[in-house]
Amino acid sequence: MAKPRIEFVCQSCGAVAPRWQGRCDSCGAWNSLVEETVGAPSRSAGKGRVFALFDLGTATLPPPRTTTRIDEFDRVLGGGLVPGSVLLLGGEPGIGKSTLLIQVCGALAAQKRRVVYISGEEAIDQVRLRAERLGLVRAGVEFAAETKVEDVVATLHEGPAPALLVMDSIQTMWTGTVEAAPGTVTQVRGAAQALIRYAKTTGASLILVGHVTKDGQIAGPRVVEHMVDAVTSFEGEGGRDFRILRALKNRFGPSNEIGVFEMTGRGLVEVANPSALFLSHHGEATPGIAVFAGMEGTRPLLAEIEALTAASPLGTPRRAAVGFDPNRLAMILAVLEARAGLRLGQHDVYLNVAGGLRINEPAADLAAAAALVSSFSGRSLPPHCVFFGEIGLSGAIRPVAHSMARLKEAAKLGFTRAVVPPANPEPREAGPENMATKSCPEVADLVALIASPERPAKADGR
Numbered sequence: 001m002a003k004p005r006i007e008f009v010c011q012s013c014g015a016v017a018p019r020w021q022g023r024c025d026s027c028g029a030w031n032s033l034v035e036e037t038v039g040a041p042s043r044s045a046g047k048g049r050v051f052a053l054f055d056l057g058t059a060t061l062p063p064p065r066t067t068t069r070i071d072e073f074d075r076v077l078g079g080g081l082v083p084g085s086v087l088l089l090g091g092e093p094g095i096g097k098s099t100l101l102i103q104v105c106g107a108l109a110a111q112k113r114r115v116v117y118i119s120g121e122e123a124i125d126q127v128r129l130r131a132e133r134l135g136l137v138r139a140g141v142e143f144a145a146e147t148k149v150e151d152v153v154a155t156l157h158e159g160p161a162p163a164l165l166v167m168d169s170i171q172t173m174w175t176g177t178v179e180a181a182p183g184t185v186t187q188v189r190g191a192a193q194a195l196i197r198y199a200k201t202t203g204a205s206l207i208l209v210g211h212v213t214k215d216g217q218i219a220g221p222r223v224v225e226h227m228v229d230a231v232t233s234f235e236g237e238g239g240r241d242f243r244i245l246r247a248l249k250n251r252f253g254p255s256n257e258i259g260v261f262e263m264t265g266r267g268l269v270e271v272a273n274p275s276a277l278f279l280s281h282h283g284e285a286t287p288g289i290a291v292f293a294g295m296e297g298t299r300p301l302l303a304e305i306e307a308l309t310a311a312s313p314l315g316t317p318r319r320a321a322v323g324f325d326p327n328r329l330a331m332i333l334a335v336l337e338a339r340a341g342l343r344l345g346q347h348d349v350y351l352n353v354a355g356g357l358r359i360n361e362p363a364a365d366l367a368a369a370a371a372l373v374s375s376f377s378g379r380s381l382p383p384h385c386v387f388f389g390e391i392g393l394s395g396a397i398r399p400v401a402h403s404m405a406r407l408k409e410a411a412k413l414g415f416t417r418a419v420v421p422p423a424n425p426e427p428r429e430a431g432p433e434n435m436a437t438k439s440c441p442e443v444a445d446l447v448a449l450i451a452s453p454e455r456p457a458k459a460d461g462r
Contacts, residue, residue: 006037064083075259083205103267106136114159134266166207189224230247292305293367321350397421417438
């Protein structure tokens with residue numbers, strides 16, 4: 001049998017190097033290589049197990065769901081927990097991951113299902129105090145503070161498989177089959193493999209809590225994200241009470257779905273109408289503010305985009321974006337200058353998505369451009385109006401998907417006008433009756449619409 005060998009594994013990306021070096025060749029991180037001992041591959045005993053093969057054309061039923069009755073959580077997962085599925089939940093420290101999971105555990109335990117919560121970071125008394133604050137101390141959730149995976153699996157095999165198993169967090173778990181310190185890439189991968197194997201063989205739904213790095217990525221090897229069925233991120237802005245649960249990957253439902261919660265003294269409360277949360281004063285006519293009708297997964301969501309342009313005393317004007325892609329902002333500014341004649345080269349430009357929301361959708365281009373033109377010209381946008389559309393480098397405004405869902409959400413919140421690409425909306429009989437749409441084929445048409453002489457320069461909205 002071969003002897004164990006020494007490897008140097010990067011703790012940031014999981015790359016393996018034959019010898020120690022100060023900088024990882026894969027991700028560029030400094031002083032991230034740690035020496036680890038890798039055992040010889042084990043020899044299989046006996047013959048392999050014969051398994052069944054199926055035809056792809058065989059009809060199958062949709063996967064069964066276990067609803068937690070927390071609608072925002074179930075929405076992100078695609079309708080509820082799937083038995084035997086594995087979910088990886090990441091988020092910054094103190095954002096409320098443990099609070100959310102205890103509430104999920106309490107909701108399932110209230111349905112007379114077995115729920116087990118294993119904490120590797122907090123003592124039993126700490127979790128009990130949190131459960132008392134949330135009013136879940138009598139919910140019937142089974143709890144333990146343990147970090148060795150073999151002990152956890154052996155204990156769970158003593159009784160019926162739980163409907164839900166929560167491991168908080170995977171970075172604190174370790175397995176005796178790996179000779180490495182807890183938290184290293186090898187230990188995280190080995191512990192995750194053992195827990196996923198238990199979930200798949202018993203049908204228990206497994207939630208793994210993961211730490212995040214400075215840039216917001218889930219710590220540990222990327223292979224763990226490929227091993228699990230769903231990856232979610234729990235996000236929030238400092239100083240704000242709302243939290244967003246975002247699906248980054250989901251094998252049993254749509255990705256990029258979001259659930260919105262509000263942090264209160266009694267825990268997390270669902271926000272049934274997120275659009276109202278991100279709209280503060282859309283009825284007021286203020287230059288530089290445009291309302292974007294966006295989509296987060298299958299959910300239409302309205303948000304305010306704020307822009308401010310000011311003459312810069314610097315040789316290189318500043319460009320700053322919060323909640324918006326800075327590269328996309330630079331592209332929009334270049335198109336406005338080249339295709340619409342807006343001279344923004346000597347102006348500082350600031351763009352912000354109100355409420356701390358982060359927008360990655362190209363359909364927000366038209367709303368961002370409208371806010372920039374409004375701020376630069378000093379003319380307010382039409383009241384009760386929403387914008388959506390993608391801007392190309394030629395200056396053309398391209399159509400986007402789900403236009404009817406966007407318009408219906410805007411009409412539900414009292415908006416009566418929409419500026420859309422020429423191919424949107426779909427036939428008028430499918431859209432809201434009280435929604436008037438204005439087609440904008442080019443960015444030059446948008447500038448003419450906002451900065452036309454008949455538009456008032458004062459922010460009175462009339």
